[in-house]
Amino acid sequence: MKKGRVAVIECVQQIPCNPCASACPMGAITVGENITNFPHLNEEKCTGCGLCIAKCPGLAITVINKAFGESEASIDFPFEYLPLPKEGDLVDAVSRAGEPVCKGRILKVKNLAAYAGTTVISMAIPIEFADTVRSMKRLPNPAVEGA
Numbered sequence: 518m519k520k521g522r523v524a525v526i527e528c529v530q531q532i533p534c535n536p537c538a539s540a541c542p543m544g545a546i547t548v549g550e551n552i553t554n555f556p557h558l559n560e561e562k563c564t565g566c567g568l569c570i571a572k573c574p575g576l577a578i579t580v581i582n583k584a585f586g587e588s589e590a591s592i593d594f595p596f597e598y599l600p601l602p603k604e605g606d607l608v609d610a611v612s613r614a615g616e617p618v619c620k621g622r623i624l625k626v627k628n629l630a631a632y633a634g635t636t637v638i639s640m641a642i643p644i645e646f647a648d649t650v651r652s653m654k655r656l657p658n659p660a661v662e663g664a
């Protein structure tokens with residue numbers, strides 16, 4: 518993986534889908550003529566802008582920065598659950614399978630109109646878990662628990 522921010526695409530089902538390719542302003546993602554192909558990422562073209570993250574209906578794209586800090590990496594990931602975390606919160610960082618991996622520190626919570634309801638969360642994690650962590654555990658929802 519190249520240094521700095523770069524997309525990581527873990528699209529595991531050959532479904533007819535390609536919004537990731539049209540979302541990328543750099544032309545870094547290609548699906549090709551056959552829309553059921555797995556997407557291919559050209560890391561050299563990827564600037565790590567993150568525009569593709571919220572466009573993927575499969576929540577399969579993250580942006581990782583292994584050069585975020587001396588001992589920390591950052592990960593930007595899509596999140597569609599409420600309540601949302603706040604900047605500075607310490608949360609449970611989880612793998613793609615939802616298994617707890619380590620603690621993560623919330624850096625930013627981005628809710629842009631262009632993201633159409635999908636929040637993109639930036640989180641700092643220990644660098645050794647950069648290839649494992651892909652999201653955070655859902656936070657308890659007081660509204661539901663109190664019902």
Ligand code: SF4
Pocket residue numbers: 523524540541542543544545546562563564565566567568569570580
């Ligand atoms: S992070 Fe930005 S540049 Fe990289 S693949 Fe996604 S949309 Fe393209």
Ligand code: SF4
Pocket residue numbers: 526527528529534535536537538555556572573574575576577578
């Ligand atoms: S948008 Fe997501 S699910 Fe669809 S092809 Fe791209 S990475 Fe796969």
